[in-house]
Amino acid sequence: xxxxxxxxxxxxxxxxxxxxxxxxxxxxxxxxxxxxxxxxxxxxxxxxxxxxxxxxxxxxxxxxxxxxxxxxxxxxxxxxxxxxxxxxxxxxxxxxxxxxxxxxxxxxxxxxxxxxxxxxxxxxxxxxxxxxxxxxxxxxxxxxxxxxxxxxxxxxxxxxxxxxxxxxxxxxxxxxxxxxxxxxxxxxxxxxxxxxxxxxxxxxxxxxxxxxxxxxxxxxxxxxxxxxxxxxxxxxxxxxxxxxxxxxxxxxxxxxxxxxxxxxxxxxxxxxxxxxxxxxxxxxxxxxxxxxxxxxxxxxxxxxxxxxxxxxxxxxxxxxxxxxxxxxxxxxxxxxxxxxxxxxxxxxxxxxxxxxxxxxxxxxxxxxxxxxxxxxxxxxxxxxxxxxxxxxxxxx
Amino acid sequence: xxxxxxxxxxxxxxxxxxxxxxxxxxxxxxxxxxxxxxxxxxxxxxxxxxxxxxxxxxxxxxxxxxxxxxxxxxxxxxxxxxxxxxxxxxxxxxxxxxxxxxxxxxxxxxxxxxxxxxxxxxxxxxxxxxxxxxxxxxxxxxxxxxxxxxxxxxxxxxxxxxxxxxxxxxxxxxxxxxxxxxxxxxxxxxxxxxxxxxxxxxxxxxxxxxxxxxxxxxxxxxxxxxxxxxxxxxxxxxxxxxxxxxxxxxxxxxxxxxxxxxxxxxxxxxxxxxxxxxxxxx
Numbered sequence: 001x002x003x004x005x006x007x008x009x010x011x012x013x014x015x016x017x018x019x020x021x022x023x024x025x026x027x028x029x030x031x032x033x034x035x036x037x038x039x040x041x042x043x044x045x046x047x048x049x050x051x052x053x054x055x056x057x058x059x060x061x062x063x064x065x066x067x068x069x070x071x072x073x074x075x076x077x078x079x080x081x082x083x084x085x086x087x088x089x090x091x092x093x094x095x096x097x098x099x100x101x102x103x104x105x106x107x108x109x110x111x112x113x114x115x116x117x118x119x120x121x122x123x124x125x126x127x128x129x130x131x132x133x134x135x136x137x138x139x140x141x142x143x144x145x146x147x148x149x150x151x152x153x154x155x156x157x158x159x160x161x162x163x164x165x166x167x168x169x170x171x172x173x174x175x176x177x178x179x180x181x182x183x184x185x186x187x188x189x190x191x192x193x194x195x196x197x198x199x200x201x202x203x204x205x206x207x208x209x210x211x212x213x214x215x216x217x218x219x220x221x222x223x224x225x226x227x228x229x230x231x232x233x234x235x236x237x238x239x240x241x242x243x244x245x246x247x248x249x250x251x252x253x254x255x256x257x258x259x260x261x262x263x264x265x266x267x268x269x270x271x272x273x274x275x276x277x278x279x280x281x282x283x284x285x286x287x288x289x290x291x292x293x294x295x296x297x298x299x300x301x302x303x304x305x306x307x308x309x310x311x312x313x314x315x316x317x318x319x320x321x322x323x324x325x326x327x328x329x330x331x332x333x334x335x336x337x338x339x340x341x342x343x344x345x346x347x348x349x350x351x352x353x354x355x356x357x358x359x360x361x362x363x364x365x366x367x368x369x370x371x372x373x374x375x376x377x378x379x380x381x382x383x384x385x386x387x388x389x390x391x392x393x394x395x396x
Numbered sequence: 397x398x399x400x401x402x403x404x405x406x407x408x409x410x411x412x413x414x415x416x417x418x419x420x421x422x423x424x425x426x427x428x429x430x431x432x433x434x435x436x437x438x439x440x441x442x443x444x445x446x447x448x449x450x451x452x453x454x455x456x457x458x459x460x461x462x463x464x465x466x467x468x469x470x471x472x473x474x475x476x477x478x479x480x481x482x483x484x485x486x487x488x489x490x491x492x493x494x495x496x497x498x499x500x501x502x503x504x505x506x507x508x509x510x511x512x513x514x515x516x517x518x519x520x521x522x523x524x525x526x527x528x529x530x531x532x533x534x535x536x537x538x539x540x541x542x543x544x545x546x547x548x549x550x551x552x553x554x555x556x557x558x559x560x561x562x563x564x565x566x567x568x569x570x571x572x573x574x575x576x577x578x579x580x581x582x583x584x585x586x587x588x589x590x591x592x593x594x595x596x597x598x599x600x601x602x603x604x605x606x607x608x609x610x611x612x613x614x615x616x617x618x619x620x621x622x623x624x625x626x627x628x629x630x631x632x633x634x635x636x637x638x639x640x641x642x643x644x645x646x647x648x649x650x651x652x653x654x655x656x657x658x659x660x661x662x663x664x665x666x667x668x669x670x671x672x673x674x675x676x677x678x
Contacts, residue, residue, distance in 0.1 A: 304455050304456050307460060310409075310456075323432065332432065347432040379414060380452055380460060381452060382425070382434055382453065382454055
């Protein structure tokens with residue numbers, strides 16, 4: 001495999017070598033079932049419990065049993081919302097934001113078809129939530145408020161502590177989709193005062209196929225599936241032991257490496273500043289301030305995102321785009337549209353997302369390669385006058 | 397990631413004929429920056445031969461590749477020959493495009509038509525993608541364009557239409573209109589198309605035949621009859637004999653016999669098997 005400059009860490013991350021090592025025995029000789037009576041299985045249960053404690057620590061949870069292991073972030077989100085609705089059957093109103101991950105938005109759309117009322121909180125130009133709208137939306141019928149901690153496309157951080165206090169005051173269950181925040185910024189479920197918090201292992205250097213839902217002690221929630229006693233009956237089914245153990249290790253490492261995120265921020269800023277100062281046809285998507293340290297979403301005007309990605313791919317750089325073409329749908333990202341990013345820039349949006357494994361060398365390489373890519377596409381573009389180095393008049 | 401052919405990859409990484417032609421004899425512009433796709437085609441035409449072609453494209457990899465392919469295909473061709481190129485030909489030249497990207501080849505075809513219309517001195521604005529009822533507001537796709545693409549590519553479903561024209565791919569409000577257009581177009585498809593289809597049909601098992609009959613009646617025949625406040629009910633299937641009852645406005649219509657023979661049987665023969673016999677029961 002050729003060397004790749006991997007700047008798509010919001011899509012997925014490399015498994016930390018230590019987290020990989022931690023799971024290996026459970027794919028090999030230590031295959032016992034944690035539910036078994038014998039030591040061969042029972043000892044495995046201890047490793048699962050150690051992992052639970054590590055994840056609890058990463059989230060600032062008081063009790064290890066507040067962590068329920070799931071299959072992925074999407075399952076955690078679905079469990080949180082549907083499990084809460086299944087408990088509060090008489091409440092028929094859900095509050096979430098317009099920029100949530102599809103795991104939440106598409107679930108809410110389905111629930112809407114089933115007769116639930118949903119309030120979608122809008123965001124401003126910088127991607128910040130309209131808190132006034134959220135406050136006014138809460139009523140006696142509200143079953144749950146579900147808001148993401150950090151946005152996957154722009155990296156914008158939402159004021160979950162403020163929302164948590166509000167929900168607590170109004171007695172409404174609060175779920176935070178923390179998939180893009182965990183490992184990037186400090187998370188403390190008790191400061192947030194949330195009842196539920198979703199995470200996904202592969203976004204913080206654990207393998208794919210493992211996630212968790214924090215369920216505050218005493219939170220009213222029903223399981224999605226019925227079966228055995230695993231996870232105290234909240235998520236039955238034999239545990240994904242290798243995944244759990246590896247995520248436990250990854251949680252421990254994430255906590256230890258949290259100070260390194262400052263270094264990630266420096267690299268991100270170096271890349272972002274080079275882009276913003278290097279091109280006249282570019283703008284930053286999302287608030288510069290309230291952002292996770294690893295994400296930069298920039299919109300290039302007059303050229304199209306998928307084409308940029310394909311050209312970057314040729315140069316060995318992996319990034320992502322909110323453009324319509326790359327998504328398979330025909331509309332650009334719902335997040336960028338909710339922010340009111342003009343179509344001209346949304347079509348050319350590129351997301352760079354770094355990790356603690358990203359090196360300065362990789363960022364410098366990307367900075368050196370970008371001008372060639374952008375200029376080649378501008379040359380092809382009918383909206384750009386390459387000779388005059390400015391855009392042609394655009395008729396929409 | 398899309399599965400692009402090597403030809404597509406080659407043409408978006410090293411597009412041929414990028415640029416503009418000064419004093420071009422013909423210019424064709426399609427798409428817009430809002431849609432996320434736009435192409436400007438420049439032609440140099442001498443003695444009815446396309447001597448040179450250049451393009452500029454705003455769009456994804458397959459849009460760039462389709463534009464480049466188009467220029468390569470038309471250079472050196474007589475105008476009359478170039479005119480015959482369809483979007484399908486462009487896609488074939490590229491070794492195929494993902495279904496969701498077929499609209500890129502349509503954009504190439506449209507730009508060529510516009511450029512040639514421009515060369516003939518025709519009013520380029522009065523083109524079929526700008527005249528006629530706008531069906532898809534999001535992408536500005538008109539009724540005539542949708543019909544043309546349906547016919548040229550033998551499209552059968554709304555998804556096909558969206559893949560080829562983008563219509564219906566954004567807010568989706570026009571999907572019912574596209575469905576209506578499709579129903580009409582499918583009803584009007586020339587017999588020749590049916591013959592082509594019939595040749596390739598393998599023998600059917602009884603179960604498969606029943607499924608196909610049911611699908612054809614539900615998805616194709618019923619919508620047509622319902623437009624005239626009629627309806628149809630499938631009563632029984634015995635081998636290749638299909639018993640149906642006409643309902644609603646159809647049941648006491650004097651031409652119902654003709655309707656049956658011409659419509660139901662034709663459709664079943666076209667989509668199921670060419671020796672299906674339809675019998676009306678009450």
